[in-house]
Amino acid sequence: MTATTSDNTQPRRRGVGDAIRTWWDGLPRATQWLVGIPVFLLIAALPVIDPPFITTPATNFGIVMATFAMVALIAIGLNVVVGQTGLLDLGYVGFYAVGAYVVALLTSPASPIWDSADHGFFSSGWAWLACVPIAIVITGITGVILGTPTLRVRGDYLAIVTLGFGEIVRLFADNLTEVTNGPAGLQGVLFPEIFRSDENPQGVFSKSNIGTNTSYGVWWFWLALILVVIVLLVIGNLERSRVGRSWVAIREDEDAAEIMGVPTFKYKLWAFVIGAGIGGLSGAVYAGQVQYVDPKAFTVINSMLFLCAVVLGGQGNKLGVVVGAFIIVYLPARVQGVYVGDVSLGEFKYLFFGIALVVMMIFRPQGLFPARARLVTFGRQIYASVQRNPKPAASTEEASA
Template sequence: MTSAQPPSAPEPSHATPPRGIGDVIRQWWNGLPRVMQWLVGVPAIILIALLPVLNPPLITTTATDFGVVMATFAMTALIAIGLNVVVGQTGLLDLGYVGFYAVGAYVVALLTSPASPLWDTADHGIFSGPWGWLACVPLAIVLTGVTGVILGTPTLRVRGDYLAIVTLGFGEIVRLLADNLSDITNGASGLQGVLYPEIARTAEYPNGVFSTANNAGTLNYGVWWYWLGIVLVIGVLIVVGNLERSRVGRSWVAIREDEDAAEIMGVPTFKYKLWAFVIGAGIGGLSGAVYAGQVQYVDPKAFTVINSMLFLCAVVLGGQGNKLGVIAGAFIIVYLPARVQGVEIGGQSLSEFKYLFFGLALVVLMIFRPQGLFPARARLVTFGRRIYGAVTRAPIAAQSQRQETEA
């Protein structure tokens, strides 16, 4: 006569149930083998790159050239990735990130513009000619990174609201210096004729494909700047992704979650916060260099506090700590105003109310989804659940085997 077997405990599930579209996509992507990720990702990137050429009727802007809009999106995505390093991954509230953006733009403008007071002749040496803009980009990144060290060394010892006020002041100081140091920055008049990559010169494009004079046809200057922006975004994502998986990235997460606990556990918090500031500043300088070459004109009006808030809005909307999420947030803040431009209600264009729409969107988002549209998920938590599931399944399996033996 066999003894009655007690009902076996249900096997714990180690899979985290998806809670939103971002979780579904992330779970599907993480379940793909490495080769399949490349086979899916590369065609997706190519399709995204061809959007301004294909001009899909449902998403193409009508009042503004779609290629120029996408070029602005790529530049803003660079800014959002850099700001995400500081705000999303390290948890440092930076309200003056536009200051780094301005430094990068002015470095390129001062070195290449014929209106720059730094040069007495039109020949700027290595910073003249077809490759002048490219020669300025590394210098813009380095000098902006040095600016991050200068700002971060005395200020990163404060936290929270105090750090936010200090960085907000830094952004305003940079703008006011650019506006008032007319002997250096040409003041409110700005710097015209900023160089750009003068490549692919032909009879059809005498100034190259990146020139603003190439403003007609399918492959206008906006499309070329968009393609260059995609290349830069991919390169920055690779660098930042490797940092996330390194000791530096783990230290950033520890500081973001609880700085005091991280310091007690031996993490040199000031060192890694300064790392985040410098890396974020360097990416901001790169985006500023792209902006200067794209518009070929730099003046202080482009670096206001409102723009800094929009950059922060992209990070918050997309999802702090999620690199792809902040790119989606950058697309939203650039694309939506351009999409509704020309749509008038009551004699006013809807694009004039973009700050109202973004403010309402942030309020609604903070109420119903405070982590953002695509919140970051800690992979270590996922692995911990899998380990817990494996450990708890082993005693259950051993108990079932003993019961079968006794029976």
């Protein structure tokens, strides 16, 4: 009896993306940092270089990149809930709104919760930095309050509940005039007043810092980019821990995970709270950057755009959702100055995103950069061991029986 050749012995054809990921995974961690740091510095320098082939003609490129970094924070937080844990959250914009309003209520001169425009320490140049951890904590508590009763439902029911949460937050902000100043919003939100000079008496993060290669948009981009890196490192460590393995198990089959002893409700609540905290961080960045907060910025349409970034980039892939955030921010800004007749293509951004989602669902439902199924804890060591000690091929005599 002669053994037939198995198809598994044939080398599998790999695409460019697979080859790059395999090469990257095979690098030692120190080498990955040596490669990643120059790439990070190049991305950070883009608004300063302002390359003519990617710049936005109708919008300040630095402000566009600052918006991208802020939305990337939102996408990373939403990816924890949707991509890594498999919980469909349609009201993530509510956490974003809570974080923004915490900073605005504490620092805005128009805030109704203070008796005067002088807020003590929260009127100083360091007020925004002090408000960021407060916004993260309060938004995390909001995640606990929402998640404790609602995470016992699944699927479409959870989606409807979270959608309602996002709308409730917006309606509260619109109608609680005594607290949020209602539709008039809160103006004059403080920002980091650092690196003051004669040209920029309020610091480089002030809107008065315009007209140079390092305008206020560039500084906000750099700050948000640093926050993105910090959040990615934290989420990456969580992925390789017991928490990350539990999230993957819940995403793949919640019932099977619970039978195997995973406390599913506990880890779903963890995901909700962590995602909410990151959403609050991004809301704080938004409030400081725009220096004005009103309910119109927290509509369900924005929530859908954030979810669109996760779906386009690839659910479960941290770097993929960052690319998705870049797409939904950069493309509308890039075509805003392009006219067909008398109509700007920027007005059709929702149409373009709708078509893109339909095409993606047909041809690549896993997203542009899908999450790679691999061992999340000891994958690097196992892959390296297999490469060092490949299994010897069976000889012709051994294959025949």
